[in-house]
Amino acid sequence: MEFKGSAKVHEEKGKKVAKFSIPTSFQGHTFAVDFSINGDEQQISDDYRIEYILGNSFANDQISLKENELHEGFSNLILAGKMKEIEHISCYYAPQNDKTQKRTAKLYFKYRDTTYQLQRIVVEIKEDTVDNALKFSSAFVQQFLDILTYKKGVPLEVRKIEIFDRVSGNPLRNYVQIPYTSIVEVLPQDLEAAPHIPDRIKPLLRIFREAVNSNNVFYRFLCLFRLFEGLQKIRANNNVEAKSKGVPLTRDRIQVPDNELTRHGFPGLISNVREKYRLNIAHLNIDDYERLLLDPGMVGNTHSIDQANAVLIELSRQAIQAEWKFMQANGIGINEGVET
Numbered sequence: 001m002e003f004k005g006s007a008k009v010h011e012e013k014g015k016k017v018a019k020f021s022i023p024t025s026f027q028g029h030t031f032a033v034d035f036s037i038n039g040d041e042q043q044i045s046d047d048y049r050i051e052y053i054l055g056n057s058f059a060n061d062q063i064s065l066k067e068n069e070l071h072e073g074f075s076n077l078i079l080a081g082k083m084k085e086i087e088h089i090s091c092y093y094a095p096q097n098d099k100t101q102k103r104t105a106k107l108y109f110k111y112r113d114t115t116y117q118l119q120r121i122v123v124e125i126k127e128d129t130v131d132n133a134l135k136f137s138s139a140f141v142q143q144f145l146d147i148l149t150y151k152k153g154v155p156l157e158v159r160k161i162e163i164f165d166r167v168s169g170n171p172l173r174n175y176v177q178i179p180y181t182s183i184v185e186v187l188p189q190d191l192e193a194a195p196h197i198p199d200r201i202k203p204l205l206r207i208f209r210e211a212v213n214s215n216n217v218f219y220r221f222l223c224l225f226r227l228f229e230g231l232q233k234i235r236a237n238n239n240v241e242a243k244s245k246g247v248p249l250t251r252d253r254i255q256v257p258d259n260e261l262t263r264h265g266f267p268g269l270i271s272n273v274r275e276k277y278r279l280n281i282a283h284l285n286i287d288d289y290e291r292l293l294l295d296p297g298m299v300g301n302t303h304s305i306d307q308a309n310a311v312l313i314e315l316s317r318q319a320i321q322a323e324w325k326f327m328q329a330n331g332i333g334i335n336e337g338v339e340t
Contacts, residue, residue, distance in 0.1 A: 027179065027182060028178065028180055028215075029306050030176070030178075031176060031177075033173065033176060034173050045166070047165070047166040047167050048166055048172075049164045049166040050122070050123045050134060050161065051120050051122050052120060052122070052123075053073040054157065054159070055158070056075065058155060075117065075119065076154040076155075077117070077156075078116050079109065084116060087108065090106060091106070091123070092104055093140075105137060107140055107144075121144060123140060125137050141158070159177065160174065160176045161173075198333040200234050200237070201320065204227055204316075208223075210223050211223035211224050211309075211316075217306045218305065221281060221305055221308060221309055221312070222281060222282065225270075225273065228312070231320070231323065238326065238327060241332050242330055245331070251323065251326045254318040256318070277305055277308055
């Protein structure tokens with residue numbers, strides 16, 4: 001999904017803020033938001049400041065947080081002892097493991113002034129592109145998040161990433177998960193089908209709700225993949241019953257935007273996402289560390305997986321509807337479901 005829009009920048013409490021409207025279909029997904037000034041491509045340096053805003057998905061129910069505190073970042077960690085004195089940490093790396101090109105990035109912490117509560121991890125780095133800067137800086141931040149969660153036993157998530165040109169201070173890109181904020185109407189006809197759901201369709205609707213409820217893109221992906229695995233089995237069983245009745249095995253066509261995932265067709269789609277994402281999410285491949293996609297604490301890395309989720313959610317809704325309609329039209333599973 002892609003969207004272009006404009007926003008007017010204004011100041012709130014001394015900070016530049018830009019607010020803009022987005023399509024409702026973007027809700028619940030992770031997006032890269034690229035910025036331009038007056039619609040023109042920015043002339044940027046190779047010097048970046050990348051801020052990783054921390055969060056805690058458990059905080060909403062257990063901890064009272066003001067909106068500005070969420071914006072600035074939140075964690076359960078308080079800098080103590082000599083940690084208060086550290087100005088920055090020098091991080092050394094070699095692109096493509098070429099030690100002759102050893103480079104240095106600077107990492108430091110942002111915290112609440114009065115309590116030293118950690119809110120953000122910031123990396124200043126020089127690279128030829130935004131993508132390379134994000135790639136290397138994220139490697140440093142991931143290591144800190146991993147060891148702190150292991151040592152302290154508290155959740156640490158990066159709920160948003162803000163990338164700036166360090167020279168001009170202009171924003172270049174944000175990675176952010178768009179929340180669900182729309183209010184939708186419920187009508188009587190929306191509930192009429194509930195008592196008549198065939199038993200073999202019920203698991204699909206349950207796992208679909210589980211997927212939509214999850215704000216973790218990795219678990220959402222696994223739920224959707226399980227849904228399609230189940231749907232394939234149901235289709236196979238329905239086909240056996242349909243053949244015994246002598247009815248054609250045709251369903252309504254599923255319509256989704258053409259992209260590299262959907263153009264493989266239904267069986268090809270499942271095979272494609274299984275190879276590209278599912279295996280690396282569900283299994284720890286320690287021999288291929290660079291392809292280790294499972295990092296639920298890093299918003300930027302979830303972006304590409306959530307692109308697959310956006311396709312799978314729409315595809316699954318249509319596929320469930322097509323199979324349900326096929327069953328109704330051909331008298332398959334007609335005794336399933338309970339009247340209420």
